[in-house]
Amino acid sequence: EAGVAQSPRYKIIEKRQSVAFWCNPISGHATLYWYQQILGQGPKLLIQFQNNGVVDDSQLPKDRFSAERLKGVDSTLKIQPAKLEDSAVYLCASSPTLAGGLDTQYFGPGTRLTVL
């Protein structure tokens, strides 16, 4: 089966600009996750969707980050405006289960964001 797809793979922007990332989960996967991985750290969960509803966004910096999954399939994560500390790899993952534990998640290749 095709894996989780993400685009773009790399993005360089200047601080205060806006940026958006796209994720297409594995077909049929109900649950979708966005993670932020800063260099030298492990992934940190930002938001979890179940179909098109938000399950948890407690670690999403809502003053500048937003995410949507309008049709319950693909998803976009937006940063507006970006700060230097947002430089990271943004990982998308999907799970076939509705209460998808960590071990049910399939990860995408990530988008590497550099904020100058």
Next chain:
Amino acid sequence: AQRVTQPEKLLSVFKGAPVELKCNYSYSGSPELFWYVQYSRQRLQLLLRHISRESIKGFTADLNKGETSFHLKKPFAQEEDSAMYYCALSSGGSYIPTFGRGTSLIVHP
């Protein structure tokens, strides 16, 4: 609050040597613990989970609740084991996971 500590950023061994990647956790309840691996230019993938008590690619990990550890071990390292390894903890209910910062394993020929 839950926390995962991987004390070594880098572990360098020779082929055939034993390997132990350390992971300590802090969590008040009954955690679910996992090891993830990321090979060069590949995606993050699950290596093993503590509840299954399995051996994957020769790696094993035992949950020690007394020492709050979940160290990853392999008796004889292979060059293809070179990768980044992450220990992760997930607690029941919310399933918000916590990852350690990772240990880079380099196996020299």
